[in-house]
Amino acid sequence: MNKSKLKALILTMGAIFMAFLMVNVNSQASTSRDQGVDWSKFQDSNGVFGYSTDKFVFTQAGGFYGGTNIAQSTYASQVKSAQKAGKRVHTYLWDGVGGNMANAKAMMAYYLPRIRTPKGSIVALDYEDGASNSVTANTNVILAQMKMIKAAGYTPMLYSGKAYLNAHVNTSVIVRAYGSCLWLAEYPDYLVRTSPNYNYFPSMDGVAIFQFTSMYKAGGLDGNVDLTGITKSGYTTASKKQAQANVKKAQAAKKATFKVVKYNQRGVFYPDRTLAVRYTDSDKVSQVATYYKGESVTYNAVIIEHDYVWARYTRSNGLYGFIKLGVTNGHDYGKRVTGQSVSHTYYTVKSGDSWWTIAQRNGLSMTTLASQNGKSIYTTIYPGQRLVVR
Incomplete structure (x- = not known):
């Protein structure tokens, strides 16, 4: 084969490969393409949306920083805020354990009981700093953490940048174990972008969410696109029906007559x-x-x-x-209503009565008698009026 034909063949094969890549990306994207945001303490207690079309939110529960677990105080309120706005809300954790297995397991034991998002929802590990020099150790730590997340009833994901993962983690092992579970960031620039530019897609196996900008709107906010529908995890039709049933149950409880x-x-x-x-x-x-x-x-x-x-x-x-x-909410909601109703003793005011005479007759001070009836001793009382004396 001469050089010109070889060159033409190489160019043709390259074009076919790029076409396949973009078809693959677009076919993934067509599965969902829902866009959403992620929050940390920098988005304050209620979080910040980019646009009304946002469908999902990731909120940070905390993470492992400098050898210790540090929870974020904004997590619970941000979850409630996202739920109130009707968004699918998920959780992520700063995973600064490097390749230390003991710290990794201790971190998950600390945070998993504190997850406020629904069972089945995503719990993502934000692994972008502090990796050890051992790719094997880093990979094993992440696998162990994802296994604990799954065992707790949540959907495990791994967040990072493509270059960082390629340098420190064997992602092929993780993808083989958990399928399309990667949430990757790749920005073409730091200009405001309201939709993803797939020319900068971080092409690698297992990408489920593409964080396409940190300038989703002026002032800065991460923008993400769900390529596979993974953000619907924990928000299936069945879970929606259960949520609706829980709302109706709570409403019915609030209508109950309390003693x-x-x-x-x-x-x-x-x-x-x-x-x-x-x-x-x-x-x-x-x-x-x-x-x-x-x-x-x-x-x-x-x-x-x-x-x-x-x-x-x-x-x-x-x-x-x-x-x-x-x-009165919580697991004992509606159970704090035992006991007998309090009965009051009333006195009907007669002609010639005064605060002083009624108080003396019932062993009370005038001030107490008047105050427990919502009045003062200077309020005029009239015959036929009922006063609480016990």
Whole structure:
């Protein structure tokens, strides 16, 4: 074969290869092409979306930094914010364990119980710094972590840049074990980009999500495109039905009629001191009121109403009111309603009565009598009016 024919053949084969590559990329992309964002503490407590068309969110739960696990305080609120916005929300972790297996397992043992996204959702390892000099050690660490993620009921993914993975990790082993599980970043520039440029696609086996920019909008935000539909993990039709059932169940619980539970306690409390309130079913919540030093407070009823537990209190100065003791949601939601309803004793005002005479007759001070009826001793009372005396 002469040189010109060989050169033509090489060019032809190269063109076929590039065409195959772009068809492969576009066929992957056609599976979903949903776009979304990823958040860390830099997107504040509620996160920031690029556009209304965003379908998914990855939010950082924390990670392993400098030899220790450091959780991000924005994680829980960002998950709630994304869920409220109707997005598919997933989790990622900064994976700075290098090739240390003990640290890798300890990291997963710490974070997996703290995942707030649904079972089946993605838990991605952000492995882009701190790799050891051993490709084998790094790869084994990642495999062990992904195995723990899967065993916990989540979908494992690996995030990084193509060059970093090629230098430090045997990705072919990981892809053989977990299929298309790579989330790769490759930016052509740092200009604002609202959609991916596939000319800069990080072509390698197993890519499921392409992070195509860190300037999804002016000011900076990562933009991602789902090539395979992997961000639908944990958000199947079945899980949506379950979520809808949970919402209906919660709504039904909120409509329930809650009882008033008897509770009496006296004592001297101090600023910011936690007071545990024990119900008849031995459940506990903590009060959120602030007391002044040395002030005596009497609780004479605990009222459970919708999302909050309230307690009626009487201060030593005779004034009374209600405070929130805590929320009633959680695994014991709806169970804090045992006990008997509190019954009040009423007195009907007669002609000639006064705050003083009624208070004396019932062993109360005028101030207490007036305050527990939402009035002051200067309020005029009338015959036929009912007052609470017990």
